[in-house]
Amino acid sequence: MSGSMANYTFGDTPSADANKLQWVKIKDGDKTLLICDRVILVNVSWDDLNGQGYVTGKTVTIDGAKYKCRLLTGGSNRRNGDSYAGGTPTNNEWDRFITREEVISGLPAPVSSDLDSSTNSTDLNSAHNKFWNWFYVYSWCQETYAEGASIRARRGYNSARLWDVVRLVQSEREPRFPPRP
Numbered sequence: 001m002s003g004s005m006a007n008y009t010f011g012d013t014p015s016a017d018a019n020k021l022q023w024v025k026i027k028d029g030d031k032t033l034l035i036c037d038r039v040i041l042v043n044v045s046w047d048d049l050n051g052q053g054y055v056t057g058k059t060v061t062i063d064g065a066k067y068k069c070r071l072l073t074g075g076s077n078r079r080n081g082d083s084y085a086g087g088t089p090t091n092n093e094w095d096r097f098i099t100r101e102e103v104i105s106g107l108p109a110p111v112s113s114d115l116d117s118s119t120n121s122t123d124l125n126s127a128h129n130k131f132w133n134w135f136y137v138y139s140w141c142q143e144t145y146a147e148g149a150s151i152r153a154r155r156g157y158n159s160a161r162l163w164d165v166v167r168l169v170q171s172e173r174e175p176r177f178p179p180r181p
Helices: 046-051 093-098 121-125 127-132
Strands: 023-028 031-036 058-062 065-069 077-079 082-088 138-145 148-156 163-167
Antiparallel strands (some): 077 082
């Protein structure tokens, strides 16, 4: 799916297995996170998600149960000035769960190729990418860039660990600074 979030709603689980989303259940302190195992909407702006309430959380009802649907946290800056080192603060959800800096049973561990600055068929076909689907897909995060309130953090694309930003007044596809190799 792509486009404006206003064009989509959450609803009950479809009957066809092929149309059902799979959720990764993670117990995080006193809360339980359900993280979709795939990106379900592309080419949507952070502003659109925020305007619809999905950045920090919007209550949705699925199969009669209420859930808070929101973006993962991903850090407000590059770790140690390196786009491929992860985000900071280091307790962000993307690094803890997606890049598996916090070892959680049942989640695939990324291999070195998933975390480096080069993209190749190994990344595309890795068990980690097949599980999380980060290869050539950006995922917005909640945070703004520590050095500018009009700049938003995003993760993924050519590395599971990539931390990148976009200035909202520029094209959504144009990074503020290019990722470092």
